[in-house]
Amino acid sequence: MSLSRLLPLFLLLSLIVLCGCEGDEGPAGVAGTDGTDGTNGTDGIDGNVTCLECHNTDLQNSISLQYDRSQHAVGEFVEYASAVYSSCSACHAGNGFVEYMETGTIDGQLLNPSTIGCNHCHSVHTTFEIDDYALRGTDSAPFRSDVGHGDTMFDLGDNSNVCANCHQARTAEPNTASPGDTFEIASTHYGPHHSPSANIYEGVLFAEIPGSTSYPTVPFGHFDADVTCVTCHMGEYSDGAGGHTWHPNINACTSCHSGSTDFDIGGVQANTAALLADLQDLLEDQGIIEFVVEDDAWEPIVGTHSMVQAQAFFNWIGLTEDRSLGVHNPPYVEALLLNSIEALTPVN
Numbered sequence: 327m328s329l330s331r332l333l334p335l336f337l338l339l340s341l342i343v344l345c346g347c348e349g350d351e352g353p354a355g356v357a358g359t360d361g362t363d364g365t366n367g368t369d370g371i372d373g374n375v376t377c378l379e380c381h382n383t384d385l386q387n388s389i390s391l392q393y394d395r396s397q398h399a400v401g402e403f404v405e406y407a408s409a410v411y412s413s414c415s416a417c418h419a420g421n422g423f424v425e426y427m428e429t430g431t432i433d434g435q436l437l438n439p440s441t442i443g444c445n446h447c448h449s450v451h452t453t454f455e456i457d458d459y460a461l462r463g464t465d466s467a468p469f470r471s472d473v474g475h476g477d478t479m480f481d482l483g484d485n486s487n488v489c490a491n492c493h494q495a496r497t498a499e500p501n502t503a504s505p506g507d508t509f510e511i512a513s514t515h516y517g518p519h520h521s522p523s524a525n526i527y528e529g530v531l532f533a534e535i536p537g538s539t540s541y542p543t544v545p546f547g548h549f550d551a552d553v554t555c556v557t558c559h560m561g562e563y564s565d566g567a568g569g570h571t572w573h574p575n576i577n578a579c580t581s582c583h584s585g586s587t588d589f590d591i592g593g594v595q596a597n598t599a600a601l602l603a604d605l606q607d608l609l610e611d612q613g614i615i616e617f618v619v620e621d622d623a624w625e626p627i628v629g630t631h632s633m634v635q636a637q638a639f640f641n642w643i644g645l646t647e648d649r650s651l652g653v654h655n656p657p658y659v660e661a662l663l664l665n666s667i668e669a670l671t672p673v674n
């Protein structure tokens with residue numbers, strides 16, 4: 327619970343305590359004079375007009391249909407992730423997310439994990455103003471993988487903080503987790519987890535291997551232009567994308583990138599794909615990854631590797647699974663890939 331919500335409760339409690347200590351009530355004072363009548367100005371707004379702005383059947387129906395087209399509604403890993411390991415339910419189960427956001431922890435295994443739905447991201451109103459979408463998780467918060475290391479916070483400056491609670495790395499990069507010359511990759515599942523978009527957007531907590539490309543020191547231009555998760559992934563709905571489908575659509579870009587017909591703006595996606603392929607070849611040649619036919623996936627080879635190889639692997643798998651191909655932060659992604667490639671390239 328945020329401090330702002332606790333404050334009224336605290337004031338109320340202090341009032342009760344103060345009243346409790348009072349002696350007998352004194353006599354009532356004289357009645358005050360009547361107030362002056364109001365002037366005949368403009369009519370007030372109907373009490374329910376602001377409510378109907380959002381709570382109207384057309385909008386609610388259209389949002390429900392959009393939501394049904396989203397991957398959130400699929401909830402592919404709800405049962406498996408939540409019933410087996412409680413640590414998964416904060417992101418994979420809607421009710422787990424609510425418990426985590428409201429109490430800061432998951433109190434053991436959830437037996438009834440539910441798909442992420444309306445009342446998990448949405449909570450109850452606080453101000454009832456037109457921009458009060460009754461959301462939870464809009465505050466800034468620590469990146470989980472950095473708790474106990476640098477305690478880096480995320481703050482995307484708007485409702486996108488809701489997304490960042492789940493779409494972030496779960497694991498610190500190798501040299502932060504266990505500094506040294508070597509690093510043990512202990513499992514074929516090793517990596518930052520499947521959706522480190524918030525880390526990439528903020529340009530933090532990937533393995534910043536030193537090299538000839540410098541890492542950006544200021545946020546990418548999208549941040550100053552107020553372009554965040556919500557801008558790109560919840561633009562106006564059309565053709566099965568935008569709004570509550572959370573699939574980005576090109577209409578969310580063209581107001582600034584006029585004339586663009588796909589997301590490969592400035593060739594960023596093509597460049598990123600090429601760099602990821604180069605890095606993959608190096609990792610394969612050096613025995614860090616292999617293709618596992620049964621899993622139909624590239625996986626790390628379990629064992630002890632040099633620190634820089636483990637870091638380069640961490641960057642490769644995280645930037646691959648991000649799947650925006652650089653769009654989430656073009657200069658940060660390019661610097662990570664160029665320096666990883668440089669570090670693994672043998673000098674003749």
Ligand code: HEC
Nearest residue numbers: 376377379380381444448449451454455456457458459460
């Ligand atoms: C800016 C849009 C918006 C406005 C304006 C708005 N609401 Fe909401 N309200 C929402 C959203 C979004 C939710 C959560 C999702 C849902 O149930 O549709 C919600 C949820 C609620 C809930 C909880 C429903 C539940 O299932 O728990 C109540 C009660 C509510 N609103 C009442 C009101 C009232 C009364 C007003 C006017 C004073 C109002 N709202 C104005 C967007 C709005």
Ligand code: HEC
Nearest residue numbers: 397398400401402403417418423488489492555559572573
């Ligand atoms: C409670 C945690 C949680 C929150 C909050 C959340 N997501 Fe997700 N998101 C997930 C999970 C888990 C999946 C994968 C669901 C599945 O595969 O069934 C997912 C899937 C997605 C996908 C589809 C990925 C694909 O495989 O195609 C997009 C896009 C997405 N989320 C964007 C967002 C955005 C934008 C926000 C903020 C408005 C957000 N998410 C908020 C957990 C969350």
Ligand code: HEC
Nearest residue numbers: 403407411413414416417418491492493494496519520521
């Ligand atoms: C910090 C939030 C978070 C936690 C904690 C978390 N996940 Fe996830 N996980 C996600 C998100 C978000 C996605 C969706 C990624 C996407 O579709 O782009 C995902 C995707 C997955 C996938 C799908 C991978 C694929 O190939 O599509 C699996 C499997 C998975 N998680 C398993 C787990 C398990 C098991 C745990 C607990 C041990 C766990 N997750 C904990 C956020 C989390």
Ligand code: HEC
Nearest residue numbers: 380386389390393398442443444447448459485488556560
């Ligand atoms: C993954 C999190 C998430 C889920 C699930 C979700 N919402 Fe939302 N919703 C948001 C966010 C974030 C915004 C604010 C977008 C913005 O800032 O522009 C929002 C905005 C809204 C609004 C007001 C803005 C508008 O689009 O007119 C309504 C109404 C609403 N949601 C209803 C719903 C309903 C109904 C459902 C279930 C069918 C739902 N939401 C499910 C995250 C979510």
Ligand code: HEC
Nearest residue numbers: 489493521523524527553554555558574589648649650653
């Ligand atoms: C500048 C626009 C932009 C911003 C900001 C942005 N995204 Fe994306 N995101 C994209 C594009 C474009 C893709 C690739 C979609 C494709 O190729 O179909 C993508 C891909 C994704 C994916 C992979 C699944 C998919 O739909 O392909 C997830 C999950 C995701 N973004 C979540 C987020 C989250 C969470 C944030 C905020 C931390 C965020 N994005 C910020 C544009 C953006």
Ligand code: HEC
Nearest residue numbers: 546547548551553558574578579582589591592594653656
């Ligand atoms: C509100 C305006 C705005 C919107 C909307 C917007 N962008 Fe941008 N975008 C910018 C600005 C400003 C820059 C330049 C930032 C810089 O160079 O500092 C930029 C740069 C980029 C770049 C780097 C281009 C290059 O030549 O290096 C990519 C890629 C990009 N945007 C993708 C997207 C995508 C994809 C979307 C929609 C899903 C989108 N943007 C929506 C303002 C926007």
